[in-house]
Amino acid sequence: MAEAAERPRVKYSVQLTFIGIFFAFIAVSIGLLNTYPTISARDSVFAAKQGALSGQATVMSVSLSALEQLSGDGVEQVMALVDVGDFDLVVVTDRAGLVLYDTDSLGDSRGTPCDYPQVAAALEGMLRFDCHYTGSAFLSTVAAPVMSYGSVIGSVYIYEEDGDQAAIINSIQARLRSISVIAGAVTLVVIVFFTRFLTRRLRELVDAMRIVQDGDYDYRVRVRGGDEVSALGAAFNDMARRLKSTEELRRRFVSDASHELRTPLASIRLLSDSVVQSEGMDPGTMREFVTDIGTEAERLQRMTEKLLRLTRMDAGIAGEKSTVSLNKIVGRVTHLLEPLARQEGVSLYTEKNGTARIRASEDDIFQIVFNLTENAIKYNVYGGKVFLRVEAAKGSAALTVEDTGIGIPEADMPHIFSRFYRVDKARSREAGGSGLGLSIVSDAVAANGGTISVSRRETAGSRFTVRFPLWTGEEEME
Numbered sequence: 001m002a003e004a005a006e007r008p009r010v011k012y013s014v015q016l017t018f019i020g021i022f023f024a025f026i027a028v029s030i031g032l033l034n035t036y037p038t039i040s041a042r043d044s045v046f047a048a049k050q051g052a053l054s055g056q057a058t059v060m061s062v063s064l065s066a067l068e069q070l071s072g073d074g075v076e077q078v079m080a081l082v083d084v085g086d087f088d089l090v091v092v093t094d095r096a097g098l099v100l101y102d103t104d105s106l107g108d109s110r111g112t113p114c115d116y117p118q119v120a121a122a123l124e125g126m127l128r129f130d131c132h133y134t135g136s137a138f139l140s141t142v143a144a145p146v147m148s149y150g151s152v153i154g155s156v157y158i159y160e161e162d163g164d165q166a167a168i169i170n171s172i173q174a175r176l177r178s179i180s181v182i183a184g185a186v187t188l189v190v191i192v193f194f195t196r197f198l199t200r201r202l203r204e205l206v207d208a209m210r211i212v213q214d215g216d217y218d219y220r221v222r223v224r225g226g227d228e229v230s231a232l233g234a235a236f237n238d239m240a241r242r243l244k245s246t247e248e249l250r251r252r253f254v255s256d257a258s259h260e261l262r263t264p265l266a267s268i269r270l271l272s273d274s275v276v277q278s279e280g281m282d283p284g285t286m287r288e289f290v291t292d293i294g295t296e297a298e299r300l301q302r303m304t305e306k307l308l309r310l311t312r313m314d315a316g317i318a319g320e321k322s323t324v325s326l327n328k329i330v331g332r333v334t335h336l337l338e339p340l341a342r343q344e345g346v347s348l349y350t351e352k353n354g355t356a357r358i359r360a361s362e363d364d365i366f367q368i369v370f371n372l373t374e375n376a377i378k379y380n381v382y383g384g385k386v387f388l389r390v391e392a393a394k395g396s397a398a399l400t401v402e403d404t405g406i407g408i409p410e411a412d413m414p415h416i417f418s419r420f421y422r423v424d425k426a427r428s429r430e431a432g433g434s435g436l437g438l439s440i441v442s443d444a445v446a447a448n449g450g451t452i453s454v455s456r457r458e459t460a461g462s463r464f465t466v467r468f469p470l471w472t473g474e475e476e477m478e
Contacts, residue, residue, distance in 0.1 A: 056146035089159035122155035197216035217244035354392030360448035380405035417442040
C-alpha cells in the first residue's frame with residue numbers, strides 16, 4: 001500500500017502575519033499622529049515669532065534712525081522710550097559693530113565688538129531672523145539694520161527665550177502619546193480577537209480538508225455569514241459533495257466493470273474446461289464450444305475497447321477536429337448497418353434537410369451515429385422501423401434517431417447515459433450490450449460541444465436528438 005503523502009508543515013502563522021501587518025500600520029499611524037501635529041505647531045510658533053520679533057526690531061530701528069549718528073547717550077534716550085522688557089537681550093551697535101546699548105544684566109559689553117552673525121548681516125543692510133526649538137524652549141534671534149538717509153548707521157539685535165510655548169507643545173505631545181498608547185492597546189486587542197476569529201475559521205477549513213483527504217467525504221463545514229471565508233466554506237462543501245459523488249461513481253464503475261469482465265471470462269473458462277475434460281468429444285460439439293469461446297472473446301474485446309475509449313475521453317484526449325458532414329456520416333452508418341437491420345427485420349429510413357456541417361472529430365461523430373442507430377435496430381421489434389433525420393436550421397445541426405421499438409420507461413431515462421446502466425438487463429445481455437454505448441455517446445457529444453436528449457415517441461419507441469453548433473466556415477469538404 002502506498003504511503004500517504006506527507007502533509008506540509010505550517011511555517012508561518014496567518015494570525016501572527018495579520019497581527020504584524022496591522023501592528024506596523026498602527027505604529028506608522030501613531031508615529032504620524034505624534035509627529036505631524038508637533039511639527040505643525042512648531043512651524044506656527046516659528047512664523048509667529050518671526051512676525052513679532054521682526055516687527056519689534058523694525059520699530060526699534062525706525063526709532064533709532066531719527067539719530068543722524070548713533071552714540072551711547074542718544075541710543076539710551078531713544079531705547080528708554082521703547083518697550084524692551086519682554087525680551088531677554090537687546091543689543092544696539094554702531095556702524096563698526098561696537099556695542100552701544102545692552103540689556104544684559106550680568107555684564108556690560110558696551111564699547112566691545114559684537115560678533116553675532118545676525119549683527120554682521122544687519123550691518124550689511126539685511127534683516128535676519130533665526131529660531132531654534134530645543135524641546136524645552138524656543139530660542140529666537142532677529143537683527144535689523146538702522147538706516148539714516150539710505151545708509152546703515154548701526155544695528156539692533158533682539159534675543160528671546162520662550163519656554164511657555166514649548167511647554168504647551170510638550171503638553172500636547174504628552175497627551176498625544178497617552179492617547180496613542182491607549183488607542184494602540186485597544187486596537188491591538190481588537191486585532192488579536194479579529195485575527196483569532198478569522199484564522200479559527202480558516203483552521204476549520206484546513207481541518208475539514210484533511211478529514212476529506214483521509215476519505216470522509218460526508219464531512220461538512222458550518223457556513224456562517226456572507227463574507228469570502230463563508231463563500232470558501234460553501235465552495236468546500238460543494239467540492240466535498242462532488243468528490244463523494246465521483247468516488248461513488250468510481251467504485252460503482254470498478255464494480256460494474258469487474259462484473260462485466262468476469263462474466264465473459266467465466267464463460268470462456270467454463271467452455272475451455274469442458275473441452276479439456278471431455279475426452280472423445282465429437283467434432284461438431286467441439287466446433288460449437290470453440291465458436292462459443294470465440295463469441296465470448298469478441299464480446300470481451302468489444303467491452304475492453306469501449307472501456308479504453310471511455311478512459312481516453314475521461315483523460316481529455318480528444319480526436320482531431322475537422323469540418324464534418326452529418327449527411328455523409330449518416331450515409332456511411334446506414335450502409336454498414338443495413339445487413340444487421342435486414343437480419344433483425346427492421347427497415348431503415350433517412351431524411352436529410354440542408355447541408356449540416358459541424359466542426360468536430362469525425363471518429364466521434366461516426367461513433368455517435370453508429371451507436372444510436374445500432375441500439376435502435378437491436379432494441380426494436382421485428383418488422384419495426386428506424387428513422388434517421390438530419391436538419392440544419394437556426395445555427396444548429398440536429399440528428400434525430402427514432403425507433404418503433406419497446407421504448408424506455410420514464411423512470412429509467414435520467415440514468416440511461418450512466419455507465420453500465422441497462423433498462424432491460426436480460427435483453428441487453430442477450431443482445432450483447434455492455435451498458436457502455438450510450439455513455440460513450442454522451443461523452444463524445446459533450447467533447448464536441450453538443451447536447452443530447454431522449455424522449456418517448458407518441459406511439460411507441462424512443463427518440464434521441466443530438467445537436468451541434470452549425471459550422472459556417474469557408475473550408476471545403478473532403
